[in-house]
Amino acid sequence: MTALLRVEGLSKSYGALRVTDGLSLSVEPGELHAVIGPNGAGKTTLIHQISGMTPPDAGRILFAGEDVTGRSMAGRALAGLARSFQITSILPRFSALQNVALAVQARSGSSFRFLSPVDGEAALTGPARDLLARFGLAERAEMPAGALSHGEKRQLELAIALATAPKLLLLDEPLAGTSHAESARIVEILRGLTGSVAILLVEHDMEAVFALADRVSVLVYGRVIATGAPEAIRSNPEVRAAYLGEEAA
Amino acid sequence: MARRLRREWLPLGLFLALALVPVLAPLGPQSFILSLMTRIVVVALAALSLDLLIGKGGLVSFGHAACLGIGAYAVGILSAEGVTDGGAHLAVAIAAAAFFALATGAVAMRTDGVHFIMITLAFGQMLYFLATALSAYGGDDGITLPGRSTVLGRDVLASDTVLYLAALGALLAAYLLLRRIAASRFGRVLEGARDNPVRMEAIGFRPFRFRLAAYLISAMIAAVAGVLLANQTGFVSPATMAWQRSGELIFIVVLGGLGSLHGAILGAIAFILAEELLSHWSEHWRIVFGPLLILAVLFARGGLAGLLTKGARP
Numbered sequence A: 001m002t003a004l005l006r007v008e009g010l011s012k013s014y015g016a017l018r019v020t021d022g023l024s025l026s027v028e029p030g031e032l033h034a035v036i037g038p039n040g041a042g043k044t045t046l047i048h049q050i051s052g053m054t055p056p057d058a059g060r061i062l063f064a065g066e067d068v069t070g071r072s073m074a075g076r077a078l079a080g081l082a083r084s085f086q087i088t089s090i091l092p093r094f095s096a097l098q099n100v101a102l103a104v105q106a107r108s109g110s111s112f113r114f115l116s117p118v119d120g121e122a123a124l125t126g127p128a129r130d131l132l133a134r135f136g137l138a139e140r141a142e143m144p145a146g147a148l149s150h151g152e153k154r155q156l157e158l159a160i161a162l163a164t165a166p167k168l169l170l171l172d173e174p175l176a177g178t179s180h181a182e183s184a185r186i187v188e189i190l191r192g193l194t195g196s197v198a199i200l201l202v203e204h205d206m207e208a209v210f211a212l213a214d215r216v217s218v219l220v221y222g223r224v225i226a227t228g229a230p231e232a233i234r235s236n237p238e239v240r241a242a243y244l245g246e247e248a249a
Numbered sequence B: 001m002a003r004r005l006r007r008e009w010l011p012l013g014l015f016l017a018l019a020l021v022p023v024l025a026p027l028g029p030q031s032f033i034l035s036l037m038t039r040i041v042v043v044a045l046a047a048l049s050l051d052l053l054i055g056k057g058g059l060v061s062f063g064h065a066a067c068l069g070i071g072a073y074a075v076g077i078l079s080a081e082g083v084t085d086g087g088a089h090l091a092v093a094i095a096a097a098a099f100f101a102l103a104t105g106a107v108a109m110r111t112d113g114v115h116f117i118m119i120t121l122a123f124g125q126m127l128y129f130l131a132t133a134l135s136a137y138g139g140d141d142g143i144t145l146p147g148r149s150t151v152l153g154r155d156v157l158a159s160d161t162v163l164y165l166a167a168l169g170a171l172l173a174a175y176l177l178l179r180r181i182a183a184s185r186f187g188r189v190l191e192g193a194r195d196n197p198v199r200m201e202a203i204g205f206r207p208f209r210f211r212l213a214a215y216l217i218s219a220m221i222a223a224v225a226g227v228l229l230a231n232q233t234g235f236v237s238p239a240t241m242a243w244q245r246s247g248e249l250i251f252i253v254v255l256g257g258l259g260s261l262h263g264a265i266l267g268a269i270a271f272i273l274a275e276e277l278l279s280h281w282s283e284h285w286r287i288v289f290g291p292l293l294i295l296a297v298l299f300a301r302g303g304l305a306g307l308l309t310k311g312a313r314p
């Protein structure tokens, strides 16, 4: 019962379509748990429900020992649940630095301060600059986030999520649309986080998944058909048939 | 310093020009100029407060004239009851506007987009009809004030110049305050929630609270504008809070340049001067005014402020 995140019997339907079908899974502290599955399997919908963006029809979500099923997305974020979006979600008019500093601000004291200039707060811009530097975006700090390249935006989004100092990161295809070098850097950063920050990683890049994951769950039609160590998943005949088949062939 | 001057020349120039009005007014029809310019400054103050909502918060309130009306009626009702003190007028106006903002905002801020526009319009109209029903205070016809608000028992605002300077002082104070707010932690969250509310929630902010606070601040400033407006016109009626007035305020903010704050001032000057000039020129001036406004919005993206500061971006 030490799991950081425990999802129990989660269900969600859109009309007649069962997108999440009695799904259960857990993430241990510091663990990187990858979720793979074909397009439309319900991976993004799962992340929406865990993060509080979409309410489930049934089931429970326990985070750090508390039932957060009824909590708002903001409430979960403050409790240490951060997420990235499959479709990049940033503040395009703000500079890259302001994007990250705002996420630092969310966790450091009240934001009902009306008179002192926020850009002058070293307690916010300091950590934000450090994070940007880790993603190789130091030179882009003052640029409007909307003007960054696609790959840079993906990395900025990760920096924003990390800036909230999360206990658990929910990542929805962080590598999609990044260049080879960018993707290598992201994998490196994620590897550096394992042990300290737990990660639920949805990703299509199998090389990255099998290199990073402690455990892999395979999601098909809203249901987990297998969970296990990467090696076990790779050789699981059911998984090969349902998902890895085309790649193995 | 030089860079700052280059970036800030427009607001500096605007306030400088407005400060020169009392000096230059005696060269022309003084009382006409002062009354026109007082009206401009008061409307600019109301538009400025609305820019916090629309420009910074992305909240298109279609009921902002209600707050202006609350300020005007505070003066009207208190004066009719024999309370002429300006301090009391301001205190009651601000308190009543705050109450109105919290009560209606708690509902309106749970909606967005077109629903928000419609619900603020509805609340504004509610107050409008409430005012028409106030038969003790003139109902539809409104009330003529016995005189202007007094300051510490003295009739200093009786001078048009003093009233103008008081209005300009309020505008400058509100402008400086809103600029600080816009650059603060609070302002950053408000703008973030305008651009991407889902992202804001995902990092732990609840936009509702920040929007409600912005609504409150904006309403209180508009109420001050209402107090000044009543003093300028010497008359208070439901027409002050008609939905057309709210529409004009939105227009002024868009015309001036959303979110720039000084754009609202520029918009008020342009709007009221154009209205004044055209209405002298022909009684069918509205036929020209409408298309002119549409052209201005179409061709001046970023509003008049954007047009004037093009190329001066840092």
Ligand SMILES: Nc1ncnc2c1ncn2[C@@H]1O[C@H](COP(=O)(O)OP(=O)(O)OP(=O)(O)O)[C@@H](O)[C@H]1O
Residues within 6 Å of the ligand: A014, A017, A019, A037, A038, A039, A040, A041, A042, A043, A044, A045, A046, A086
């Ligand atoms: N809001 C919605 N309304 C109706 N159907 C939806 C909605 N959101 C998702 N779906 C459907 O649910 C199914 C699962 O979608 P989801 O985005 O969770 O899949 P996914 O596993 O993330 O796919 P991908 O790998 O392509 O990102 C899809 O068939 C999708 O069309």
Ligand SMILES: [Mg+2]
Residues within 6 Å of the ligand: A043, A044, A045, A086, A172
């Ligand atoms: Mg998806």
